[in-house]
Amino acid sequence: MSDVLDEVDSNIEQITIQPVPENQRTGVARHLFSIWFGVQIMPLTLVTGVLGPTVFGLDLTWTVVSIVLGNLVGAIFMALHSAQGPQLGVPQMVQSRGQFGLYGSLVVLVVTVLMYLGFLASILVLAAQSLQVIFPSLDGTVAIIISSVLTLVLVVFGYQMIHRMNRVLMPLFGIAVIVTFVYILMAKGSHNPDVSALGYTTAGFFGMFSVAAVWQVAYAPYVSDYSRYLPKNVNSRETFHYTYWGSAIGAIPVMIIGALIPIWLGGAGSLGDLTGIMPTIVLWFVALMFFLGSIDACVINLYGPALCLVTIGQTFKSGWFPKAPTRAVIAAVFCALAAILATVFAQNFLVQYSNFILFLLYFLIPWSVINLVDYYVVRKGDYDVKAFFEPGGGVYGLFNWPAVIAYILGVLIQIPFMSTSFYTGPIAVSLGHVDTAWIVGSIATTIIYLGLVKVMSPDRKTAAFSGTNAS
Numbered sequence: 001m002s003d004v005l006d007e008v009d010s011n012i013e014q015i016t017i018q019p020v021p022e023n024q025r026t027g028v029a030r031h032l033f034s035i036w037f038g039v040q041i042m043p044l045t046l047v048t049g050v051l052g053p054t055v056f057g058l059d060l061t062w063t064v065v066s067i068v069l070g071n072l073v074g075a076i077f078m079a080l081h082s083a084q085g086p087q088l089g090v091p092q093m094v095q096s097r098g099q100f101g102l103y104g105s106l107v108v109l110v111v112t113v114l115m116y117l118g119f120l121a122s123i124l125v126l127a128a129q130s131l132q133v134i135f136p137s138l139d140g141t142v143a144i145i146i147s148s149v150l151t152l153v154l155v156v157f158g159y160q161m162i163h164r165m166n167r168v169l170m171p172l173f174g175i176a177v178i179v180t181f182v183y184i185l186m187a188k189g190s191h192n193p194d195v196s197a198l199g200y201t202t203a204g205f206f207g208m209f210s211v212a213a214v215w216q217v218a219y220a221p222y223v224s225d226y227s228r229y230l231p232k233n234v235n236s237r238e239t240f241h242y243t244y245w246g247s248a249i250g251a252i253p254v255m256i257i258g259a260l261i262p263i264w265l266g267g268a269g270s271l272g273d274l275t276g277i278m279p280t281i282v283l284w285f286v287a288l289m290f291f292l293g294s295i296d297a298c299v300i301n302l303y304g305p306a307l308c309l310v311t312i313g314q315t316f317k318s319g320w321f322p323k324a325p326t327r328a329v330i331a332a333v334f335c336a337l338a339a340i341l342a343t344v345f346a347q348n349f350l351v352q353y354s355n356f357i358l359f360l361l362y363f364l365i366p367w368s369v370i371n372l373v374d375y376y377v378v379r380k381g382d383y384d385v386k387a388f389f390e391p392g393g394g395v396y397g398l399f400n401w402p403a404v405i406a407y408i409l410g411v412l413i414q415i416p417f418m419s420t421s422f423y424t425g426p427i428a429v430s431l432g433h434v435d436t437a438w439i440v441g442s443i444a445t446t447i448i449y450l451g452l453v454k455v456m457s458p459d460r461k462t463a464a465f466s467g468t469n470a471s
Contacts, residue, residue: 013158014323016310019385020089025231029238031163032082033246035226036219038166039300040250041173041293043126043271044119048215049258050269056204059195063259066205070212071248071255077368078219079244080376083236085227087381090388091307092224096367098383099374100407101400102315102393107407108367109308112221115360116305119218120298120338124148126270127294128342133271133287141343147291148339151298155306155335156328159229162299169292176289177253179282180274184260187277193266203419203433210435212255214361216247220368222304302338306331318391359420365438366410369445370403378453402452410445414438 015024052063081092088095093112096105128143135143154161227239258269267273271287278286306327314320375381387394414437416425428435 011157011161012324013160013327015159016322016324016327017091017094017307017314018321018389020229022232025086025089025229027163027230029227029230029234029242031167032227032239032242034166034170035163035300036223036243036246037250038170038173038293039297040247040254041177041289042123042254042297043130043290043294044123044297045215045251045254046258046261046271046290047126047269048211049255050262051211052204052208052259053195053198053262054269056207057198057201058204058208059198059200060259060263062200062205063208063263064256066208067212067255067259068252070209071216071252073209074213074216075244075248077217077372078223078247079240080372081220081368082223082227082243083239084375084381085224086230086232086234086239087236088224088383088385089228089232090385091228091311092220092222093308094311094388095224095383096371097388097393098379098396099370099400100403101397104399104401104404106312106315107404108221109312111363111367113305113308113312115218115221115364116301116308117334117338117341118360120301120305120335121341123294123298123301124151124339124342127291127298130271130287130291130294133275134284134291144339144342147295147298148335150295151302152328152332152335154295154299155302155331156324158303158324158327159226162226162303165299166296169289169296172289173250173293176286177257180257180286181253181260183274183278183282184257184264188264191264191266193262193264195263198263201432203435206434206436207419210361210438212251214364214438215251215255217364217368218360219247220364220371222300222307225304225307226300302331302335305334309334314389318389321389361438362414362418362441363411365414365441366407366445369410369442370406370449373446373449374403377450400457402449402456406445406449406452409448410441413444414441417441 049063049067052058052066053060056063058066084092084095093105093109096108099105100108124144124147127147128140131143131146132138132140154165223243227243230239261267261269261273265273265277271290274283274286309330310322310327313322384395387396392398416427417431417435417437417440418425419428419433419435419437424433425437428437
């Protein structure tokens with residue numbers, strides 16, 4: 001019995017937010033493809049594609065174009081963040097201390113935790129629905145509890161288990177996507193839905209383009225959490241490309257399948273719409289793969305906030321470096337909160353979800369831009385990792401005011417360009433309700449941050465920490 005417990009314990013990740021020691025760095029860049037492909041194979045990705053025709057009124061051609069372009073653009077941001085992981089060996093949001101300062105990074109940490117909560121609750125809802133396709137009599141609340149428990153178990157094991165699971169499931173995920181598309185294609189025209197109202201509008205195109213882009217950008221705050229164990233000498237280009245193409249190749253076809261369901265089948269855009277077009281055994285296989293993909297996505301949306309909450313705590317207690325038990329307790333509490341939220345989720349799911357994901361973009365883009373500009377342009381990847389954990393923030397201080405100010409202004413500048421169901425800015429109105437806020441925010445934040453660095457922190461560009469970014 002003790003041998004079994006020792007084996008289990010040896011497979012549980014002990015590190016939380018502290019730098020990964022060189023002797024524990026393992027893996028190769030290509031493993032990133034499977035994890036970022038796998039997390040896309042879930043009903044929430046499918047639902048995102050449904051928004052094209054149902055919320056934004058686009059026909060199939062323009063929905064596909066906006067999905068493809070949005071994912072290809074958004075994935076650039078997240079893949080650039082992924083390449084930071086092997087170099088610094090710490091979670092993404094710990095690294096933000098190097099841009100925002102010890103206390104300055106707290107604002108972004110809180111926003112990120114709220115993002116995790118929204119996504120985790122959303123995915124739990126759809127994971128439960130996937131399970132109910134296989135077991136129709138299963139109560140929805142029970143299905144959410146089952147999904148939550150499976151998620152929590154995997155998070156307790158941590159980093160290596162997450163990667164192994166994705167490598168095993170990736171071929172099955174790919175088969176499920178292909179099978180689903182084939183059966184939808186075979187059923188095309190059998191339901192003859194009325195799609196005459198669909199077409200092209202600039203507002204609809206930019207809306208769907210933005211949703212697809214933010215789908216990818218939303219991974220930015222935690223994408224390097226899953227590359228931080230790679231050896232430091234791993235090729236950064238490989239890290240970028242395996243992350244980029246894994247995420248894009250996974251998301252694009254699933255979103256397109258989501259768009260095909262209402263356009264070709266006249267369905268609402270759920271796995272339940274596939275019931276009449278597939279043999280039962282095939283439907284069960286597809287539903288099981290989408291359920292496991294949902295659990296996969298739930299895992300990274302629970303593992304991440306556990307690290308973020310540890311980071312927030314460590315901000316005020318510099319010597320605190322908890323291990324697996326603390327991560328497990330924090331994850332359990334957070335998972336329970338998300339499960340409760342999932343059980344009372346709003347009825348108007350699609351509209352609420354599209355509002356949530358667009359609103360999220362307004363706060364994520366300025367952070368992502370500042371992080372990338374500071375890492376690739378200002379400091380060129382040269383950070384003092386040990387200073388991230390020092391009292392007072394070490395060389396980075398409590399607040400890096402150029403970053404804090406640029407972040408606040410980056411959010412505020414977007415307000416006139418926003419177009420949502422709860423608020424539309426005056427410039428968006430004049431543009432025919434086209435939402436260009438995140439594009440304007442990206443450009444403005446870049447200019448503001450570089451300008452403030454030059455004026456307020458002229459030494460920041462030249463203050464190199466040669467060799468100190470080694471953990």
